[in-house]
Amino acid sequence: MTDYKIRHFSSAVAVARVGEGLLARTLPRAEWTHEAHLAATTYLLLEHPEIELDSALPGLIRTYNESVGGVNNDSQGYHDTITRAYLHGVRLFLAEADRAAPIQELVNELLHAPMGQRDWPLRFWSTERLMSVEARRGWVEPDVAALP
Numbered sequence: 150m151t152d153y154k155i156r157h158f159s160s161a162v163a164v165a166r167v168g169e170g171l172l173a174r175t176l177p178r179a180e181w182t183h184e185a186h187l188a189a190t191t192y193l194l195l196e197h198p199e200i201e202l203d204s205a206l207p208g209l210i211r212t213y214n215e216s217v218g219g220v221n222n223d224s225q226g227y228h229d230t231i232t233r234a235y236l237h238g239v240r241l242f243l244a245e246a247d248r249a250a251p252i253q254e255l256v257n258e259l260l261h262a263p264m265g266q267r268d269w270p271l272r273f274w275s276t277e278r279l280m281s282v283e284a285r286r287g288w289v290e291p292d293v294a295a296l297p
Contacts (some may be wrong), residue, residue: 153267155260156184158253165252168192171209174216181217183267186232188256190239195252202236223282230284231270237296238264 158164170176171189193200211227214220221227242259250258259265263272270279273291283289 156182157257157260158184158188161252163253164188164192164256165196168196171213172197174213176213176217178217178219181213184256184260187235187239187259187265190236191243191256191259192252194239194243195248195255203233206232206236223285228285229287230274230279230289233288234270234273234296235264238269241297 158167167176167180167185168189169192170180171193176185190202190206193202193206207227207229210232211221214226219226239259242262242264243255246255246258248255263269271293273294273296274284274289275292278284278289278292281289
């Protein structure tokens, strides 16, 4: 895995900006990073419980991608299995986290937790299976280990 510098969130406002930016499709494309994906998911789970993310998140990401000039096809854009794996991971993290902590602290802690790592899905899927068109288009079961 290539080393990279984790982009932390300095405030609850910064986290909300990402979450609301996804909903409103106003977040600049350059800011839609790995960290932003996790921050938006955490924000939506905690601040918008009325949104049923299992069904809504795929459409939110797809329409956001298109709104910033991206495409969702067999090789780029929305990836269903990865999105659903991280949604599961964020829920696992939040189940054990101190939800009284400020949201930016939760997100920053998540970014250092196993389920916040960029390679976390590869603990459960082979690269070949995870990067397949089938996995991009829809959920595929892990082939290396079961999700916790």
